[in-house]
Amino acid sequence: MAKAPVLTPRAVDFPRWYQDLIAKAELADNGPVRGTMVIRPYGYGLWERMQAEMDARIKETGTQNAYFPLLIPQSYLAREADHVEGFAPELAVVTHGGGKELEEPAVVRPTSEMIVNEYFAKWVQSYRDLPLLINQWANVVRWELRPRLFLRTTEFLWQEGHTAHATYEDARDFAARIHRRVYEDFMVNVLAMDVVPGRKTVKERFAGAVNTLTLEGMMGDGKALQMATSHELGQNFAKAFNTSYLSKDGTQELVWQTSWGSTTRMIGALVMMHGDDSGLRVPPRLAQIQAVVLAIKGDEAVLAKVHEVGDRLRAAGIRVHVDDRTDTPFGRRAVDWELKGVPVRVEIGPRDLADGTAMLARRIPGGKEPVALDALAGLLPAILEEDQALLLRQARERRESRTADVSTLGEAVEVATAGGWARIPWADLGPDGENALAEHAATVRCLVAADGSVPEAEDAPGNVAVVARAY
DSSP: OOOOOSSOOTTTOHHHHHHHHHHHTTOEEEOSSTTOEEEOHHHHHHHHHHHHHHHHHHHHTTOEEOOOOSEEEHHHHTTSHHHHHHHGGGOOEEEEETTEEEEEEEEEOSOSHHHHHHHHHHHOOBGGGOSEEEEEEEEEEOOOSSOBTTTBOSEEEEEEEEEEESSHHHHHHHHHHIIIIIIIHHHHHTSOOOEEEEEOOTTTSOTTOSEEEEEEEEOTTSOEEEEEEEEEEETHHHHHHTOEEEOTTSOEEEOEEEEEEEETHHHHHHHHHHOBTTBOOOOTTTOSOSEEEEESSOOHHHHHHHHHHHHHHHHTTOOEEEEOOTTSOHHHHHHHHHHHTOSEEEEEOHHHHHHTEEEEEETTTOOEEEEEGGGHHHHHHHHHHHHHHHHHHHHHHHHHHTEEEOSSHHHHHHHHHTTOEEEEEHHHHHHHHHHHHGGGTOEEEEEEOTTSSOOSSTTOTTOEEEEEOBO
């Protein structure tokens, strides 16, 4: 009788494969309240690595970290009409505290534009206070009707940046800088994710923004996922909170603002873009464990050697875990590490020890080969970089092979329905065509210029709409 697969095959049921992988790779569990999640240590380790990489990039822009309260007076949200309308269906509201009804209900943070502006209005007095560049790492709550672990949960973790500038141009350029130098650089060079940078249409942009820049990724089933966004807020929130400054000319001027964010959704994207039927495949530059050294049997000489090899690889700058749990069958441990997507396994048993070799298993391209123990520390850094590049190349090839240029709404719908992306001139689709896409569960993911760059305006000549079904 054929052995049942560890995971539901992706080709059979992609959503079930995703749920299986999240559970069996020990990334997360469902929380006790519908839509919440418990992030397990291995999953949280991925988030910590993401935090560290992005935090360094954010700080390179001159942005500083701060923290704002989780509870926001409900009246704050009413100050910017588009913003409150956009978030109203997702709000969680606290009406009682300390056994009494609150004088004013408090909203559990869905995003922080409102409370940040309350304090920006206090902190900004003069042009000398600008630009004001703030980021926070926090949790938010948006009541989710159709939850899915990491992709859409009622509570999730994120970073949210908020900035105030003296001029429109400065704010516009800063939003673009975050989009490219923080988010795109991180996703391409660390997550090995092929992403399409673009501009959201008016219909799809952030509530209260005048422009939203996005990064869209194609998942393994051909659907799109919005990875991170950077928003130009114009002066909408500055007007609502009178966030103004005294200019060099002695006049009171409203600030120009941006906000930008990325979330634990990136862990879900990591699973769906790089995972295969054997589990997760973690990009080596991201992996908290780049190489696991496994003892095949509990022989004293083998155990001593796996720890020695582990120390040698650490000294070479590789993030290593030594698995000496020989009371657990080797086959089970090997499958567990494959599920978790650790880039490299170094397997050592008595026979390997006698030969002076280890069995090197590469998770990303697959395959095993014997390697001299003394050569491991010299070989692995280059192997990890090769595998990092391979993941990005595979993701890019998938998107390119499943993207088609079309000229009609019907053709765009046909491509999206079949699990691909369609590129159609925005002048041919337009807002009316965009509205019609909703009948087929498809959306305009972003607008790009003819050369693939981010367009200066929604109606710029030659703009192309990227159409797909999305998570």
